[in-house]
Amino acid sequence: MAVTVFVPRDAAALSLGAGDVAHAIAAEASARNIDVAIVRNGTRGMVWLEPLVEVALSNGRVGYGPVSPDDIRSLFDADFLNGGAHPLRVGLVEEIPYFKKQDRLTFSRVGVTDPFSLDDYLAHDGYAGLMRAFAMSPADVIKEVTDSGLRGRGGAAFPTGIKWKTVADSPADQRYVTCNADEGDSGTFADRMLMEGDPFCLIEGMTIAGIAVNATHGYIYLRCEYPHAHRVLNAAIEKAYAAGYLGGNIRGTGRRFDLEVRLGAGAYICGEETSMLESLEGKRGEIRPRPPLPAVKGLFGQPTIVNNVMSLASVPIILHKGAEFYKNFGVGRSRGTLTIQLAGNIKRGGLIERAFGVTLREILYDYGGGSASGRPIRAVQVGGPLGAYLPESQFDTPLDYEAFANIQALVGHGGIVVFDDTVDMAQMARYAMEFCAIESCGKCTPCRIGSTRGVELMDRVIAGQNRTFHLALVEELCDTMLNGSLCGLGGLTPYPVQSALRHFRGDFEPEPGTRN
Amino acid sequence: MAPLDPDTQQTVLAVVERLKTKPGALLPILHGIQDVLGYIPPAAVPLIADGLNLSRADVHGVISFYHYFRDTKPGRHTIHLCRAEACQSMNQKATEAHAKAALGVDYHGTSPDGAFTLEPVYCLGNCAASPAMMIDDKLYGRVTPQRFDAIVAQWEKR
Numbered sequence: 001m002a003v004t005v006f007v008p009r010d011a012a013a014l015s016l017g018a019g020d021v022a023h024a025i026a027a028e029a030s031a032r033n034i035d036v037a038i039v040r041n042g043t044r045g046m047v048w049l050e051p052l053v054e055v056a057l058s059n060g061r062v063g064y065g066p067v068s069p070d071d072i073r074s075l076f077d078a079d080f081l082n083g084g085a086h087p088l089r090v091g092l093v094e095e096i097p098y099f100k101k102q103d104r105l106t107f108s109r110v111g112v113t114d115p116f117s118l119d120d121y122l123a124h125d126g127y128a129g130l131m132r133a134f135a136m137s138p139a140d141v142i143k144e145v146t147d148s149g150l151r152g153r154g155g156a157a158f159p160t161g162i163k164w165k166t167v168a169d170s171p172a173d174q175r176y177v178t179c180n181a182d183e184g185d186s187g188t189f190a191d192r193m194l195m196e197g198d199p200f201c202l203i204e205g206m207t208i209a210g211i212a213v214n215a216t217h218g219y220i221y222l223r224c225e226y227p228h229a230h231r232v233l234n235a236a237i238e239k240a241y242a243a244g245y246l247g248g249n250i251r252g253t254g255r256r257f258d259l260e261v262r263l264g265a266g267a268y269i270c271g272e273e274t275s276m277l278e279s280l281e282g283k284r285g286e287i288r289p290r291p292p293l294p295a296v297k298g299l300f301g302q303p304t305i306v307n308n309v310m311s312l313a314s315v316p317i318i319l320h321k322g323a324e325f326y327k328n329f330g331v332g333r334s335r336g337t338l339t340i341q342l343a344g345n346i347k348r349g350g351l352i353e354r355a356f357g358v359t360l361r362e363i364l365y366d367y368g369g370g371s372a373s374g375r376p377i378r379a380v381q382v383g384g385p386l387g388a389y390l391p392e393s394q395f396d397t398p399l400d401y402e403a404f405a406n407i408q409a410l411v412g413h414g415g416i417v418v419f420d421d422t423v424d425m426a427q428m429a430r431y432a433m434e435f436c437a438i439e440s441c442g443k444c445t446p447c448r449i450g451s452t453r454g455v456e457l458m459d460r461v462i463a464g465q466n467r468t469f470h471l472a473l474v475e476e477l478c479d480t481m482l483n484g485s486l487c488g489l490g491g492l493t494p495y496p497v498q499s500a501l502r503h504f505r506g507d508f509e510p511e512p513g514t515r516n
Numbered sequence: 517m518a519p520l521d522p523d524t525q526q527t528v529l530a531v532v533e534r535l536k537t538k539p540g541a542l543l544p545i546l547h548g549i550q551d552v553l554g555y556i557p558p559a560a561v562p563l564i565a566d567g568l569n570l571s572r573a574d575v576h577g578v579i580s581f582y583h584y585f586r587d588t589k590p591g592r593h594t595i596h597l598c599r600a601e602a603c604q605s606m607n608q609k610a611t612e613a614h615a616k617a618a619l620g621v622d623y624h625g626t627s628p629d630g631a632f633t634l635e636p637v638y639c640l641g642n643c644a645a646s647p648a649m650m651i652d653d654k655l656y657g658r659v660t661p662q663r664f665d666a667i668v669a670q671w672e673k674r
Contacts, residue, residue, distance in 0.1 A: 012642050015657035047644035186600030189641040224547070224584050225596070225640050227653035262540075263547055266584030268638060282542030282568075284581040300539060342644065344605035349644030372606065381601055385638075417602045417643065431604070435638065441581075 002035040003081045006054040006061065008111070010043035010196050011228040012189065017068055018051035024069040025053070028076050036081065042197020044111035045351030046098055054093055057083050063093040098348060098367055103329055103337050106314045107353045110197035115232055118239045121200040127245065129319030133208045134253055141212040142168060145315060147323035149335025154180055154271075154308030155383065155412040155488075157334075157401045160315075163305060166295035168213040170303035175215035177206050177305045178280065178298075179312055181222040181229070182264050182271040185384025187415030190339040191309035193351055195222075195229040198313070199236035200245075203259060205312035207246065208319055209305050210257040218259040219299070221276050224266060233261050268385075268439035272487050273306040275441060286441045287487045308413070310339055331357035334400035344417035345371045354399075361395040363416065375420040379428075379504065383412025385435050386492035388499035389425065410495065425504035429474075430458035432496040436489060447490025450481045454497070467509050471501070520559045527552055528560045532567035541568060542578055546585055555586045590633040591626040593671050595619075596650040597659075599636050602643035606658075611647050614661035618668070631672055 007022040008014075022038055029036040044052060052065035053075075062083040064075060071088060078086040090096060113120040121127070133141045146161025167175055179202065183191040195202060206218045222230055237259055240246040248256045262280055264270050270279045274288035277299050298304025314336065318326045327335045334356035340363055342349050347369035364370070364377060371377050379389045382399075388409035390397070397403055404411045419428075433454030442448045454477055460470045478494035485491040501508060520528065531548035535541050545564060549556050556579055565572045579585045597615055599608055619627040619634055626633045642648035645657025649664070651671055659667070 011655045012645055012657060015642050015645055015648065015655040050645070183641060184639055186639045187602045187643045188639075189643055192641040225637060225650070228655070262543065264584075265543060265546070265582035266637070267582050279543065280540050282540035282578070284578055286581075344602040344643065344646060346644070351644075385601060415643070417605055419605045423605065428601070428604075431601070435600075439638070 002037040004037045004039055004056040005081070006039050006041045006056070007051065008043045009040035009115070009228075010050075010193060011226070012047050012193070013043050013050040013052070014228070016047075016050045016066065020069045021051045021053065021067050021072070024072040028072050032076060034076075034081065039114050040116075041113065042110045042115050043193055043351075044093060044099060045107065045193060045353075046096065046348070047350040048348045049090060052090075052093070053080075055081055055083060060092045060094060063090045063096070064088040065090055098350070098352070101367075102353050103355045104353050105317050105326070105329070105337050106201075106310060106339060107194065107198075107351065108317065109201065110194060113198065115197050115199055116235055116239075118200060118236075118243055118245075121198070125317075125320060126200055127204055127316075129316035130204050130208055130211075130245075131251075133211055133319050134251075134255075138168065138212050138214060141208065141319065144323050145212070145318060148318045148326040149323075149330070149333070150311060150314055150318060150326070151334070151401065152308055153310035153314070153339070153413065155185075155410065157411070160307060160311050163295050163307070164209065164213055166293065167215070167303045167305050170296045172303045174217070174300075175213055175303045175305075176299045177209045177213070177215045177218040178276070178307075179206055179218070179220040179309055180271060180273060180276055180306055181220050181226075181309050182276060183223060183226075183309070183413070184268040184271045185386075185413050185415050187343040187381065187417035188341050188384060188413045189343070190341050190351055190414065192226055192229050194309060194313050195226070196232050199232050200240065201313045201316055202233075202309055203236060203240050203246070205315035206259060207250065207257045208315050209307070209312060211255060213303075213305060215305065216256045216258060218257065219280055220259070220261045221264060221270070221280055222261050223264045223270075230261060230263065237261070267441075268435075269441045269487075269489055272489065275487070276306065277304065284441070286443045289486060310413070329355035331355075331398065331400050332402055334402065338399055338411065338414050340399065341413075341415045342368050342418070343415060345373055345377075345420045346418040347372050356400045357398045359396050359398050360390065360416070363399070364395060364418065368418070371418060371420040373420045373422075375422065377418055378421040378423055379419045379425065381417045381419070381428075381496060382415070383410040384415050385432060386410070386488060386495055387412050387415075388495045389428065389503065390499070391503040393503075408495070409499065410492070425500040425507040426458065426462050429497045429500040429508075430455060430462065432493055432500075433458055436493040440489060444484070444486040444490060446481045446484040447486070447493070450477055450485075450490060451493060453477060454481075454493075461508055471508060475501070517558045520557060520563075524553065524557065524560075525563070528557075528563050529567075532564055536567045542570070542575065546579060546582075550585060554590050555588055558587050591630050593631060593652050593674070594633045594635060595668075596635050596637040596640065598638070598640050598642075598646075598648045600639045600643075602639075603647040606646040608647040611649075611659050611661055611664055615664055618665065632668070
């Protein structure tokens, strides 16, 4: 019987050579007349081990990584198909502490299954949530989601069930379910890994949402920077249609749900929900003032669910195992799990799904192993380009929405970008303004003009011109943007700027680059 | 504005015809055209506007809003170099300076031999393997200046 070997097809693994590794294994096996079945799985999320090759043995899956095509001959010589000893052997993959010490709920199948195989999905509890939802009333499905405590994982942390109820209660002939897959925050890749590693999970979550609010059409708004995810999603949607999990009569229930992927075009602002809706309608991605909320008047003027990939992908397990099960993870008002993405200057970067409440320090050192450069970690930015920079003194903050709000920071989409002590925080503050200027939709003045003025001011500060005066102006500008912008782009750009000023003042005066 | 040659015109019209009944069809149409031609020629704008019953200004406004859409022909391959925070934390600046020097262009420029257009991008979702870069739709991680040269050498002849 053929030995099953797993080689990820996730974009991060491919970016480090997984495609060549898979080819090399197939070629070497064929040259040696050995029967191997290569499965292209998603990633386990341990990016520092990619390409991570796994061999299915009777006691579990044994891993080797990071593997390059040059290692393949020696792996065969070491009898890796029977778990043989080799310098790259990392043992049973699920026993690696980084992986073992996680609470894999939303990501339970990612890296385990073949993302293109509906059978594999079904064999791993796939569509159990939808089947249970069909046996419940729509109101009870919404109640289950509300009771689970799930809050929007895109960053705003709004209770998902309450949003759904608003959509269900808004009178309309047509409602929509839209998935915000415009994952533009630097340091985030959870949405991408899920879509590439377990696309049916997102499809199932959206279908459940459709059933719950009586919406018959769904759109996944995917950023065009994710061509791998695009291919996987389209293939999975096609398979779901063929097997009757999408379309006019889902599994004989008489219920309809249609789903299609729409591509963005490189505009960060389209991750803001109203801007995303404009873009889906074929327009410039300029934000809409709220109210009305999209839940009341959204896509094409109809009540619309706008949820992040992580929120929707958490729904199947909530419906399958129940609200009580999900709610038992987490702390305070942050229930369930957070998919933390550890990135930047870190030794062991990757995806860590943990119940809310784990501290930043644990993530950075126990999981991450410190900086990649080996130098001290000086600052971390949590929550994307609009998130605050945190100094070492705040590393004991638990990752939960309220604890972060208390220190004027955000958890956001769970991305953590690590910087060592070579970082110049005045430059990072300037970059925050520059990014806002590049990506502003232009609708409101504080964001459109403020960001450009912010770059100019930071240039003067960095050049040492009348620093005290210009820093006071920066503070004042931040206040205006924070309070006067229409959406989170202009409204949160001050977070990285102000936090850099608050915690790393020495980088701004008297000599830029002088450390605190 | 250069007029479209008959082949290109046919291509544009075929895409418009195929997609124009979709709700919110403009972005799918623009993607469809750029997928085939590599850019959206200014002379295509009236054809798109006609097909969707929009004004030319509407169509132009949408094309110019989105960073990804371009109205000039790119090189044979497009290099998207990430310049967001995670990549910066891993010395993206060095790769960026090297890339510009090696290709002899700044961002948005095309190398003199017409092989590569260099574009900035703000996150490719490969932040645990920074710095990241994408050539056409192939993603690369840990792109040091040396690795940049090795990768680009593979693409030069294509």
